[in-house]
Amino acid sequence: MSESNEITLPLFSLLADVRITAQHGPADVSVRALTLNSRQAAPGFVFFALRGAATDGHQFIAKAVEQGASVVVCEDLPATLSPGTAYVQVPDSAEAMAHMAAAFYGHPSRSLQLIGVTGTNGKTTCATLLHKLLRELGYHTGLLSTVQNQIDELVIPATHTTPDAIRLNELLARMVEAGCTHACMEVSSHAVVQHRTTALRFAGGIFTNLTHDHLDYHGTFDNYLKAKKGFFDQLPKTAFALSNADDKRGMVMLQNTPARRETYSLRSAATFRAKLIENAVHGLHLEVDGHDTQFRLIGVFNAYNLLAVYGAAVLLGEEPLEVLTVLSGLLSAPGRFEPVVSEKSRVTGIVDYAHTPDALENVLQTIADIRQPSQQVITVVGCGGNRDGAKRPIMAGLACQGSDRVVLTSDNPRFEDPNDILQQMQAGVKVQDLAKVLTIPDRREAIKTAVALAGPGDIVLVAGKGHETYQEIKGVKTDFDDKKVLTDMFDLLGK
Structure with a gap:
């Protein structure tokens, strides 16, 4: 409507x-x-x-x-x-509210092929890639993601990963009215626990992976796991449940689901199987279900994302070779391993949303896989305020492990003192790594310093905020775009 x-x-x-x-x-x-x-x-x-x-x-x-x-x-x-x-x-x-909102808007999910994506990392990339793929295949398609909501070509800013049940059903109803036949959405653990998706009918669900996150809300990792699993438990028997068989919780997600159980894997037997041939700066080379295919995305984590999207599309009835042909030309969502290259000094900036230990480790491993021995990796990273504090020292430790230089800084401190957050991060820095770590609370100065430290051909990773165009301090959001700041610093410092 x-x-x-x-x-x-x-x-x-x-x-x-x-x-x-x-x-x-x-x-x-x-x-x-x-x-x-x-x-x-x-x-x-x-x-x-x-x-x-x-x-x-x-x-x-x-x-x-x-x-x-x-x-x-x-x-x-x-x-x-x-x-x-x-x-x-x-x-x-x-x-x-979930049931009444669905009824009020005419149960719009029943008129759509609605695909939900859940997991700690990869939700935005999978939902966005599947949305782009379906549109390229000729379908009118909606998107509900952390980055943005989209009704076919109409872009609507997103405020939550999964909107509340009223807003969610309203958006789905608008998709139906606009002629959409498909919709792709991220399903957060909060959304499952808070019944935002309770009254929706899904055609399929995708599980990406499960790692340490949101324990500030769920209390324990087991509760977090149960929240993710709850999405699959609620799928109808007409739907498919597609899970990452290489994740140690992948099969747990499928245990009680009434849906058709399907899997994808790079390492073991699965419904959808891929073999990694090459992971290079120009993209991924995979053999997917026997088909040799080049992709524009980089990194093993993106090999999993691509395989999940391929599997979902095939389960929706699309022809495998056509799906791979279209997928091979697609790029990821904004702020997901997004390059910012300085033509003058050949410094490569990478902006990524990595805000969990697993996501940061994946990004750094991807950089390690494609870097040349002469390239220095300089990482700028922070942790959000009023969120799970246990991951802060872990993320600092991982940054040190995968980088030549590290600049610890603010992310979105929200209502916490940035210095308190940074002190907790510093606790994860080993004695032997102290010399390569700088702590600069001002994020703009931190990025400027990282760029100044970079020599010709080096790589500067700015992690944590990705697509976000603001920084939240004491309840106030001010303009801050990592990609823009990185570009500005290249220009300012003559890089």
Whole structure:
């Protein structure tokens, strides 16, 4: 639906799949909008009281009613009920919101071949490559990713990896209205736990890998694993579940899924198999299911991404050779091993979103695979604030292990003191590596220093923020684009 079209539906039509504890107030209510923000509530609105990590939406029920909300969906009823308001008490407000949002927008996922991609690393690349591939094959296709949302050719900025259930179903409905037949989306672990994808019907799911991340939210690695696995457990039997057989949790993801179980691998027997022939600065040379193919992407991790996308496309019914022909010409998502080359000094800058230990290790290993012995690797890296602190010393240690020089700096410190974050990172630097490490809290100065240290032909890796065009400090986002800053520093320093 377009944003100008207004939907009006009876409340009862939205509750068919909702587990209800109790209902109070008028039953013949017409609903014209859904919201989880009490300040947006108005007559004809349903307000969902969600329990979040920082705030509890139940605290804002009175405000929503004061604003004129016609319906309140909550887990605990307020002490005083407004006589003109309908209250729907449920065991889980987020779950109810997912079902009601899907119903409100006409269950758009049922009109699409919707593919979800989950895992720690590679989600954005896989979703973006699959979206590009399907479009090249002639399909009208939507994309929901960390970098951007896209309805065929229309680009919509993204604020979350996976939007909330209301926004998600609205975007899917707009895709259907625009004539899309397919949609590719990243599925974050937060989204699974928070029921954002609960009421969607997927045609397939892809698992990339699982490594240390988001323990600040999930508490334990086991909880994180269960969140990822929850996506596959919810897939219908009509869908496919495509998992990385080379990841030690790859087969765990498939254990209880009702979907068709499929695998991909570079190292063992699988539904889709590839052999790495060459990984070079000009791209990957793979043999995929017996077909010799050159790709423009670099790195073993991208060999896995390409194989996952190939497998998904074939499972969707596409012809293997045609898929490989199109894939061979595609580039990755912005900020994913993105080169910035200085023609004058032949210094190669690489901007990458690597913000987990595994992602950083993969990028550094890729650089090690393609570098010449004479090339020095200089890495600029930081860690985000108000996020999992356990990975900070690990990432600093990995940077030292894979680089000749390291500049530790700020990422998005958010509400943490950048110096505290850097102190935790420094704890991962071994005594023998201290001489090659600089700590510069100002990210712009850190990148400038790295470029200044680079000699002809050297490689400067700027890791952590990738596609992001801002830096978040004390709740304020200011313009900051690693790729632009790197380019500016090449010019400023005459590189």
